[in-house]
Amino acid sequence: MEKFAGTIAIVTGGSAGIGKALIKRLLDKSVDLTVVGLARRPIEEFASFSNFRGFQCDVSKADQVQAVISSIQREFPGKSVQLLVNNAGHGKPLPLLDHSSLNDSCTIKVDSLEDVSSVYASQLNTNVLGLSLMTRAVSKLMDHQKCGNIININSMSGQRVVPTPNSHMYSATKFAVTALTEGTRQELRQINSSIRANQISPGYVDTDFFQAFSMEEGYQEKMKEIVKTAITSEDIVNSIMLCVEAQPGCQIGDIQMRPTVQKL
Template sequence: MVLSMERWIGKIAVVTGASSGIGAAIAGRLVKEGVKVAGLGRRVERIEENAKKLSEEKGELHAIKTDVTKEEDILNAFKWVADNLGPVSILINSAGIYRDPPLMSGKTEEWKAVIDTNVMGLCIATREAIKSMQANKIDGHILHINSYLGHKIPASPGLSIYATSKSAVTTLTETMRHELIAAGSKIKISSVSPGMVETEMTVFSKILSEERLNLLKQLASIKDEDVVDALIYNLSTPPHVQVHEMIIKPVGEMY
């Protein structure tokens, strides 16, 4: 199997959650590989700063202010991409949030924020990307940033709603694979499930409880760049190869 990113040079990628963490890292890497990237995120000024830093690279980074909990924002973002860049070839669903309210006493708005971001936003973006790919006869690639918690849940309180959202991503990846097969499509769909990653959402979070942060900081972890390498590997596979699920864990992870 020959691995190559050459077929994506000059093509259009949409990356959600592109203002920080894995989303920002993969957006930058794709630009260096020669891809034209539409970076979607609420903190659009961060994406714009990254675009300036990447201005001498082979590809391009375009910042689009988008809140993935709002369908209208996602639809407007994809329309801007179609009108200004062209049809979508790659979608990276990286937008995600982590909250740790227990089911016994958590607040409804916190649960809803997790589901709307991690599940509904992902579904809407996936639908719009596939529409673009099908309309333009593009055998593209959709990758979801999932989590190991979407496959196995450790005995730790406070994971209920987040783990539920990631379990949904695991299921959606498989059901979408079957939908694409039934439609006779060669669009690829993949889930990349990291274990503990050092990001603003975890060990550098400003909203998690001190108890939760102390627990997370004790765990073995990997970095954004490790996940990006996995995503690039997945995108580099030839058209007839689909890596449907990748689980990436730090050495020494206990669960």
């Protein structure tokens, strides 16, 4: 982390799961790195660290992203952002087609296309739009002559489509992340930047993602069994650090990782 001394790292979705674990690792690794955590709810766990700053921010809202960017520029004049981890994201259970045979007990009940639009938009706005807004805004705060990283937390659902209709829109948003990561990499090369674009594509991870997806009792019971063998937030953080600590001339593109027992 020596190459990031005196700079800023920004982590979205920092109040729980992967984001929270990553913030803790970064703070433990270096007192010379300013770590900024973004989340829709307050991040209170790291108040004792002098080099941590938390902001409440819905990354899908352009005005909130701009307000955070302005605050960072004001509070840390002269410091560049050399690490951005786009971690915020979520899924909601609703198939693409309106057919009863595609629904199960955790499928969200919708009464109109307006309801459907709300369910789909919540995923698109956070997983795709929010990531894009953060990448565009934060890249202007980066010193492109220095080594750095823009890391997107993707999913194995951005690599293949599984036959579970409830997750097909979520998968579509993660396929978009795959395209956005490669597009970012190409644009960074076109402007002769020293920043690397990376993505981590995990399978089942033991986080609160499943609680956010659905609290339906049968689904939760199934997930309790799955998380017994799931990879952990620390596994994801280890992969992020592999990208971060790689030598400046090394660009790690996509790390795909699953629990050993996961079949798809």
